[in-house]
Amino acid sequence: MTDLTEFKQQTTEWLEANCPASMRKIQIRSEGVFGGKQFTFPSDDAKLWFDLMVDKGWTAPQWAKEYGGAGLSNDEAKILNKEMDRLGCRKPLIGHGLWMLGPALLEYGTEAQKLEHLPKIARGEIRWCQGYSEPGSGSDLASLRCKAEDLGDHYLLNGQKSWTSDGDKADWIFCLVRTNDEGIKQEGITFVLFDMDTPGITVRPVPLITGESHFCDTFLDNVKVPKDQVVGEIGKGWSVAKALLVHERTMMADIEKNMPKPKYSVDDYAKNYLASDDNGRLDDGLIRDRLAEHMMRDSAIKLTQKRAFEEGMAGDFDMRVATIFKYIGTEEKTQKDTLITDMMGMAGAGWDNENFSVDEQTKTHEWMSNKALTIAGGSSEVQLNVISKRALGLPEI
Amino acid sequence: MPLALNEEQRMLRDTARDFLQDNAPVGLMRQLRDDDNVKGYSEDLWQQMIDMGWPAVAIPEQYGGLGFGFVGVGAILQEAGKTLANSPFFNTVALGAAAIIHGGNEQQQADLLPKIAHGEMRLALAHEESNHHKSSRIECQCIINENQLTINGCKQFVAEGGNADLLIVSLRSQPTSKSAAGITLALVDPKTPGITVKKITMIDSRNYVHIDFSNVTISTDNILGKAHHGLALLDKTLDHGRICLAAEMLGGAQAMLDKTVEYLKDREQFGRKIGAFQALQHRAAKMFAELEIAKSAVIHALSAIDHDEDLAMVASTAKTLANDTYRLITDEAVQMHGGIGLTDEMDVGFYLKRCRVSIQSLGDSGFHKNRFATIQHF
Numbered sequence: 001m002t003d004l005t006e007f008k009q010q011t012t013e014w015l016e017a018n019c020p021a022s023m024r025k026i027q028i029r030s031e032g033v034f035g036g037k038q039f040t041f042p043s044d045d046a047k048l049w050f051d052l053m054v055d056k057g058w059t060a061p062q063w064a065k066e067y068g069g070a071g072l073s074n075d076e077a078k079i080l081n082k083e084m085d086r087l088g089c090r091k092p093l094i095g096h097g098l099w100m101l102g103p104a105l106l107e108y109g110t111e112a113q114k115l116e117h118l119p120k121i122a123r124g125e126i127r128w129c130q131g132y133s134e135p136g137s138g139s140d141l142a143s144l145r146c147k148a149e150d151l152g153d154h155y156l157l158n159g160q161k162s163w164t165s166d167g168d169k170a171d172w173i174f175c176l177v178r179t180n181d182e183g184i185k186q187e188g189i190t191f192v193l194f195d196m197d198t199p200g201i202t203v204r205p206v207p208l209i210t211g212e213s214h215f216c217d218t219f220l221d222n223v224k225v226p227k228d229q230v231v232g233e234i235g236k237g238w239s240v241a242k243a244l245l246v247h248e249r250t251m252m253a254d255i256e257k258n259m260p261k262p263k264y265s266v267d268d269y270a271k272n273y274l275a276s277d278d279n280g281r282l283d284d285g286l287i288r289d290r291l292a293e294h295m296m297r298d299s300a301i302k303l304t305q306k307r308a309f310e311e312g313m314a315g316d317f318d319m320r321v322a323t324i325f326k327y328i329g330t331e332e333k334t335q336k337d338t339l340i341t342d343m344m345g346m347a348g349a350g351w352d353n354e355n356f357s358v359d360e361q362t363k364t365h366e367w368m369s370n371k372a373l374t375i376a377g378g379s380s381e382v383q384l385n386v387i388s389k390r391a392l393g394l395p396e397i
Numbered sequence: 398m399p400l401a402l403n404e405e406q407r408m409l410r411d412t413a414r415d416f417l418q419d420n421a422p423v424g425l426m427r428q429l430r431d432d433d434n435v436k437g438y439s440e441d442l443w444q445q446m447i448d449m450g451w452p453a454v455a456i457p458e459q460y461g462g463l464g465f466g467f468v469g470v471g472a473i474l475q476e477a478g479k480t481l482a483n484s485p486f487f488n489t490v491a492l493g494a495a496a497i498i499h500g501g502n503e504q505q506q507a508d509l510l511p512k513i514a515h516g517e518m519r520l521a522l523a524h525e526e527s528n529h530h531k532s533s534r535i536e537c538q539c540i541i542n543e544n545q546l547t548i549n550g551c552k553q554f555v556a557e558g559g560n561a562d563l564l565i566v567s568l569r570s571q572p573t574s575k576s577a578a579g580i581t582l583a584l585v586d587p588k589t590p591g592i593t594v595k596k597i598t599m600i601d602s603r604n605y606v607h608i609d610f611s612n613v614t615i616s617t618d619n620i621l622g623k624a625h626h627g628l629a630l631l632d633k634t635l636d637h638g639r640i641c642l643a644a645e646m647l648g649g650a651q652a653m654l655d656k657t658v659e660y661l662k663d664r665e666q667f668g669r670k671i672g673a674f675q676a677l678q679h680r681a682a683k684m685f686a687e688l689e690i691a692k693s694a695v696i697h698a699l700s701a702i703d704h705d706e707d708l709a710m711v712a713s714t715a716k717t718l719a720n721d722t723y724r725l726i727t728d729e730a731v732q733m734h735g736g737i738g739l740t741d742e743m744d745v746g747f748y749l750k751r752c753r754v755s756i757q758s759l760g761d762s763g764f765h766k767n768r769f770a771t772i773q774h775f
Contacts (some may be wrong), residue, residue: 310401
């Protein structure tokens with residue numbers, strides 16, 4: 001334990017001495033450091049903080065030193081994380097490479113693949129994107145059809161990928177392709193890596209209802225991928241992808257943790273935008289009812305997460321309950337966004353930044369962008385399937 | 398505040414589950430109804446509950462209780478809700494004992510709490526005066542004159558009122574109409590001259606009465622809490638009841654969900670188990686999710702009682718979620734059982750009926766959302 005105590009002390013001292021003050025504030029998405037060939041740092045401090053952390057190997061603290069990490073033990077990494085949280089230090093580097101592909105390569109990659117890709121991820125040299133969904137394969141991802149033809153030393157890829165996050169900004173892609181058309185659909189899928197500069201790739205950003213385009217359509221037209229870029233076994237890409245999904249959830253939780261806390265609570269919007277009588281009672285009885293109901297349900301959902309944790313500690317947790325969180329949490333969140341924008345009236349439907357405040361634009365934007373919550377990462381309908389099978393034991397459809 | 402049961406509470410829950418499943422299945426309730434049992438509960442069952450020390454669970458140890466708190470009471474009631482087991486337990490403990498623990502003077506506590514703990518005294522709260530639950534709209538009048546208290550008026554829908562050895566009655570002691578001041582709670586022996594008790598039959602087959610007070614005169618020693626300032630005590634007592642009733646309701650909802658899922662796995666139509674139809678699967682999944690979040694609101698509220706926290710918000714949240722969840726699940730249970738769900742032979746209807754009465758008791762969701770919003774100043 002003395003070693004850990006010493007490590008903690010040194011870590012704290014180093015962080016306090018080296019983390020710039022501006023890097024200890026909550027960051028918004030546009031301030032995130034994603035790395036990659038096209039990336040420009042949002043500030044000098046962000047660049048300084050990034051360089052210092054790369055030198056320490058602390059962008060990927062648990063990866064071995066030869067992979068660009070610091071080779072920290074579990075306990076040491078926990079201490080580093082906790083201290084960074086405590087001091088409010090931003091993550092020096094974020095993104096798909098670090099959070100998703102890295103852990104998958106460590107588990108399934110060859111030594112050559114690890115040595116080729118991991119250091120570049122840890123040093124933020126290469127930015128990665130994910131090629132999973134296709135126009136015909138969303139919730140039913142395993143039905144994907146992007147074709148990989150075996151031509152001896154390489155595969156020839158033809159097909160289309162959709163929802164490629166920041167595909168226009170990424171340098172490399174990890175991608176699911178079909179190497180076998182026969183048998184069970186999950187078994188003909190292979191996990192491959194390739195350079196986005198490979199001839200035959202066209203990337204087209206897709207404008208969303210919010211006006212942003214984080215996602216791209218990626219067209220693959222006779223794209224050559226060397227066979228040494230297959231991760232895991234040929235035809236076993238589904239297992240790699242499933243393992244990665246776990247990391248995706250960790251990533252989402254990490255992003256959530258670093259998000260700025262909302263300026264107003266939901267009932268503030270009622271007071272700011274709606275008329276009340278002399279006793280402070282909202283004139284709109286229906287909104288009043290919806291607001292009370294939302295606040296009650298929101299507290300019950302949060303209490304359920306806390307209860308699950310406590311019952312787990314007490315050894316009295318019914319594992320089936322874990323199946324409800326994605327469904328009920330995201331459904332209530334979208335209800336909340338609808339309620340807030342309803343309370344704002346026309347101010348919850350504004351677009352320009354002259355007539356509407358930053359907060360108004362943000363809320364309207366959230367109402368649109370959070371529609372994705374009940375769709376991405378397993379839609380509500382898929383979640384209900386999971387609850388009915390795993391929690392209730394109802395038969396296959 | 399803890400949201401998980403500790404080891405003692407889990408043991409109490411498991412004991413209650415085993416005992417009630419074995420000794421008070423829905424069949425017992427059905428029998429009581431078929432026999433037109435006036436009491437609405439089985440004396441034998443109540444005696445066994447007393448022998449196991451249940452009425453003593455929330456009574457402080459100094460008064461012969463077990464000092465287990467209301468999380469324990471909730472655990473028992475949740476199990477009782479599963480089999481629709483009725484007894485004087487809820488009204489005596491969740492309303493009666495709660496009022497005396499929080500409002501009784503030393504004499505009243507020393508006199509009454511040991512009797513409750515030993516199962517020698519059954520209580521009921523005589524409060525409602527209309528079809529809808531209200532906290533402070535009380536017209537049943539009392540005049541306090543020196544050391545005497547004279548009561549005139551009517552109380553309606555008094556649960557377990559026909560079985561009670563002692564009534565707690567909410568009264569308007571100052572004619573200030575609707576204001577919060579001027580409310581007094583009193584302990585009244587139902588055998589006092591001037592009291593007329595009229596039995597009414599409700600769809601859940603439990604014991605309810607209307608009570609008429611005509612120049613009922615009792616000593617001021619029977620005032621519970623402070624004269625004219627009884628509203629806070631009344632609200633606190635009602636909150637205990639709301640939270641504990643919510644626990645019972647979740648037990649009923651759990652049983653209905655379990656029975657319905659079982660039916661979906663058994664019943665075949667169109668050549669397959671109806672549980673294989675996604676239209677039913679998703680609805681069943683929603684019932685499960687709703688029930689789990691309601692459970693958290695209820696255990697949180699029970700825990701709040703034991704930690705002496707403010708109860709208004711948590712009680713209204715717990716009762717609202719229990720109301721909405723129990724209704725969703727019993728309505729869906731009938732629908733998913735199809736025609737057979739409407740037959741008296743199935744137990745489903747018993748839960749549907751109990752659900753309707755419990756929603757209306759101690760505040761429906763409209764009442765509680767309004768209360769919540771008022772407390773939150775919106």
